[in-house]
Amino acid sequence: MAETRRDRLRAATVEEIIRTARRLLVEQGQDAVTLRAIAREMGMTAPALYRYFDSHQELLTRLVGDLFNELTDVLGEALCTVSPDDLAGKFLVVAREFRRWALAHEREYALLFGNPVPGLDIDRDDFVAECGRRFGRVFMTLFLELWSKSPFPVRSDEEIDPSLRRQLARYRDAMSVSLPLGAILVFIQCWVRLQGSVSLEVLGHLGFALDDPAPLFELMLADLAPQLGLRYSPPER
Amino acid sequence: MAETRRDRLRAATVEEIIRTARRLLVEQGQDAVTLRAIAREMGMTAPALYRYFDSHQELLTRLVGDLFNELTDVLGEALCTVSPDDLAGKFLVVAREFRRWALAHEREYALLFGNPVPGLDIDRDDFVAECGRRFGRVFMTLFLELWSKSPFPVRSDEEIDPSLRRQLARYRDAMSVSLPLGAILVFIQCWVRLQGSVSLEVLGHLGFALDDPAPLFELMLADLAPQLGLRYSPPER
DNA sequence: TCGCTACGGTGAAAAGCGTTAACTGCTATG
DNA sequence: CATAGCAGTTAACGCTTTTCACCGTAGCGA
Structure with a gap:
């Protein structure tokens, strides 16, 4: 509860995103690696990922x-x-x-x-x-x-x-x-x-x-x- | 103009649909083979294709x-x-x-x-x-x-x-x-x-x-x- | 301490996807 | 002539990427 501030502070990292993307790839296949799914898994919303990648393609490239x-x-x-x-x-x-x-x-x-x-x-x-x-x-x-x-x-x-x-x-x-x-x-x-x-x-x-x-x-x-x-x-x- | 009735009569065929799908595949790649695009190319709407195929997958299978x-x-x-x-x-x-x-x-x-x-x-x-x-x-x-x-x-x-x-x-x-x-x-x-x-x-x-x-x-x-x-x-x- | 900027998120919205449901004409048949 | 069925429609749901405007916080300089 008191952690809401700490959570806000804690920014996602590129590594974390890629790790989540890979987990989705492994568990559900390439089509499941969507920005929304990745964001959902990380407890955020899809547009936030655009702070780290220019596009879905670029994430996949990485x-x-x-x-x-x-x-x-x-x-x-x-x-x-x-x-x-x-x-x-x-x-x-x-x-x-x-x-x-x-x-x-x-x-x-x-x-x-x-x-x-x-x-x-x-x-x-x-x-x-x-x-x-x-x-x-x-x-x-x-x-x-x-x-x-x-x-x-x-x-x-x-x-x-x-x-x-x-x-x-x-x-x-x-x-x-x-x-x-x-x-x-x-x-x-x-x-x-x-x-x-x-x-x-x-x-x-x-x-x-x-x-x-x-x-x-x-x-x-x-x-x-x-x-x-x-x-x-x-x-x- | 007077052809609207003839056009209405002319039903699409499975062969025609598959041909259109293939043309989209060749010209724009697999991701372009969508029901909506196929239908658009044929001058119809996507749900009409469900008269011929149970799903997008089945069309691709065919x-x-x-x-x-x-x-x-x-x-x-x-x-x-x-x-x-x-x-x-x-x-x-x-x-x-x-x-x-x-x-x-x-x-x-x-x-x-x-x-x-x-x-x-x-x-x-x-x-x-x-x-x-x-x-x-x-x-x-x-x-x-x-x-x-x-x-x-x-x-x-x-x-x-x-x-x-x-x-x-x-x-x-x-x-x-x-x-x-x-x-x-x-x-x-x-x-x-x-x-x-x-x-x-x-x-x-x-x-x-x-x-x-x-x-x-x-x-x-x-x-x-x-x-x-x-x-x-x-x-x- | 105040004010400002930059960062990292949010929600809303546009455009496009598969799919379902309800509906509408038209044809052909009994 | 009524009716059943076919081949299409529109509307809508929930999903997708992507853009936009917004908001709160952190950290910095004055």
């Missing part, structure tokens, strides 16, 4: 960026659990942790890697774009380490389609990594298979045939590892 | 089913352009035509293969489920033909993880095809790579590295074909 950062951190921590010279272990743990996070956070994953949120041009927003790049660097850094510590055979530049070669060179320059174009190609191919299979599974597009795609995922890893000069080993337990 | 059918037909027609005994040609043309349709109909593709539309449980709706099965059968039929006319080496049942083996058997029975489990496995693996890479491209998740993933797609086909005992050949023109 949430996307935070999710990217969380996923990046999770993968980074998983990497730390592997002995530094166990290259195969690093590759496998990152791939498996990516899938694990995706399955444990389906709706967050769909927000990051599913249909592009209309009006949320990820590359047009500096914050989210940086979070995305940071996320991508986890994989690129790992890949760079794999290659530098134990190079594997890749296509020579001449063996790569000219159009593709140009694109790979541009990407390599943008990332400022010194890898042969053939290695960049392998990197992208691996990423497409990894994200492609996880997306299909999380978004429910494998249910037509499988309830548990885990063994299929492991088969893919077993197929990918040798291409990177790594030895596949099944997950523990 | 649209999804129709899109599945169109895609199925497109793939079927593409198959007809290939000489009956050109197995590799059939595989390549279906894969390429799938990607082509996806790129030419990004928003339709996103509706079919992107984030699951909330409340639109594809498997819970008989109509859409049947359209989906019909679509899947295009690939399964082709695959069955590939295998029966020129079997390629596959894993034996014993070489397949027991959990995966059970799932494959269940799927094989549901599809009523007589293929070894190893072949079913290859089928699913191919499908995951095909749909995975097309989804990533269409949903804009390859843009971080490539503007034109076409050569990457061709590389994937060149990798897939030998696994099916087929010889890859680059696309014409």
